[in-house]
Amino acid sequence: MAHTTTSIKIPASPGQVWQLIGGFDSLPNWLPYIPSSEVSEGGRVRHLANPDGDTIVERLEVFNDKERYYTYSIMKAPFPVTDYLSTIHVKEDIDGESSLVEWSGSFTPVGVSNDEAIDLFHGIYKDGLEALLKAFID
Template identity: 65%
Template sequence: MANTVATIEIPTSPDQVWKVIGGFNSLPDWLPQIIRSSELGEGGRVRRLENIDGDVVVERLETFNEKERYYTYSIDQAPFPATHYEATLRVRENGGKGSLVEWSGKFTPVGVSDDEVINLFHGIYTDGLDALKKVFQA
């Protein structure tokens, strides 16, 4: 199983950052250049995403912790070369300097090397966190 972690510092309180990213259906709010739409199903436990290329990704909420500001999700359907995908998006206090946001994932590559799939997801996480930071710089 392969894994990767991306982090970013944002000079905004963790509660404010969590208000933007803490909703399982909020990806289009801070990733509009990647995610075109997000629809919830199964009582809010499943989201069906469509990216800007028209690809569909179906993700399932596994764990949600409002108090500690994180959620974990898995992928039921996606065009990615990986299985057994599970990721966590977390917002933490950054020593009085705002927030430290972490997006981590683990997955099993299918038909590609560990490095290829790690680079794919690390790029998605890094680009996503950069987009998130820009929300607070606007």
């Protein structure tokens, strides 16, 4: 099993950041790579579209509003992995005025090396968090 984590400091309170990203259906609000999201099963499954026209289906596994994180799995995606589990977590930064957002995932590569799968998801998380930062500084 492979794993990667990336994080970014956001110049906003954890409450403000969580308000934007805490909804399981909120990816199109801050992640340009995902232009649309539709939920089903009472909001526990999201069907995402990417610019290539691929569909990604993800299931909400854990949601903790108080601690500001959720964990999700991939049910269907064009990625070369199985057993994918990812968490996005908004924490208060040590300065008490900004947030530290951490995005991590674990997965089993299929047909690619661990390093290739790690590079893929590390890039997705890094680009996603940079897009999130832009939502607060633009």
